[in-house]
Amino acid sequence: MTTQRTLAVVSAGLSQPSSTRLLADRLSAATARELELLGHTVTIEQIELRDHAHAIIDAMLTGFPTGDLARAVDALTKADGVIAVTPLFTTTYSGLFKSFVDILDKESLSQMPVLLGATGGTTRHSLALEYSVRPLFTYLRADVVSTSVFAATDDWATGATQHDGRDDSVNPLPQRIDRAGRALAERVAARENAGPADPFATAPSFLDLLR
Template sequence: MTVVPESVVTETDEDRRTIAVVHAGLGQPSSTRLLADRLADATARELEALGHEVTVEVVELRDHGHAIVDAMLTGFPTGDLARAIETITQADGVIAVTPLFTTTYSGLFKSFVDILDKEALTGMPVLLGATGGTPRHSLALEYSLRPLFTYLRADVVTTSVFAATDDWAQAGGEEHDDGGSSLPQRIERAGRSLAGVVSARGEHAKPADPFSSTPSFLDLLGGD
């Protein structure tokens, strides 16, 4: 995984992919951050196997809590929050992970989504993850979180990952007694799903710069 300065542009830029990871974990350490990191690692490994250079950018919503509330009141995200939103919307793919409270996404996570422009994630490949205390809450990914991103017209990959407390205690990649996949196996499968979409998406799918064809002042003045 390589971190590349934005100012460096080479002939290999078309093979570079940026993954933005946004999570709403509240603690440090956080099982939500742990799941987000493992999903990012799995995705990056698969993209590298497909021949891409990968940059991973992490946005911790707990660091922007006050700014998110301010943006909800004013309608204008500023400062570090504005830069975090730009990181997410300009990425090639997004991994979004939230803890579940009362069987749905956290208030912090939803508040962040509420301040995004409704067109900001149109067509964006998104991998969903969630953490909670019991496997009984896993369906919240499908009846709560997935519809939220479908409404935003994101390209949500089929595979999502829920991690219950007991999942972290399992050893290695062993299967469950009921034949289901272990957490490491689900993470790897999800990473492959997102990587495949991001790899195929390519640079041409990024939003065009609306000012790219605007002439400079020097051009307007007829200077050399």
């Protein structure tokens, strides 16, 4: 049976065009392709944090998001899976990325399948995904897939942006993107569409109280 799956793709790139957005697009395309192979139709919700930068700061000051930012947060929390990609500055996620995560409800990503990606100048920063970004989403109790993708500037230099079946040793980025997309797709496909929990599900009925 064909089912609908929604992916929320968070990109924290600061420039336009952005290598961070490029990686986010490649990861979402790979995930969508794998989900379609598994028999699902896919909707992708793009959340470009650069467009919400001022609203994110306002939300940090007021305690709640409004307008387009509120709609973006709603799309994120209702998605079946999340792809989150940040540039790395000073060996960690960007301030914009962290500020966006800070305005989310602490339970909003609980058990949510999440694929992590990051971009940076050189591969020496790649471990920041594991010691900085992954613990952030683990704290939120997200279901973070084991495969994450870091793309350095040199990874884009050959122009290979998708896996074409040639020698992956020349540029392993397309292979890593495909592998990560497959891992997230499998996790999303296996996830039950339980919907939001009913806060009154365990409350006794009025008839039971009368008895």
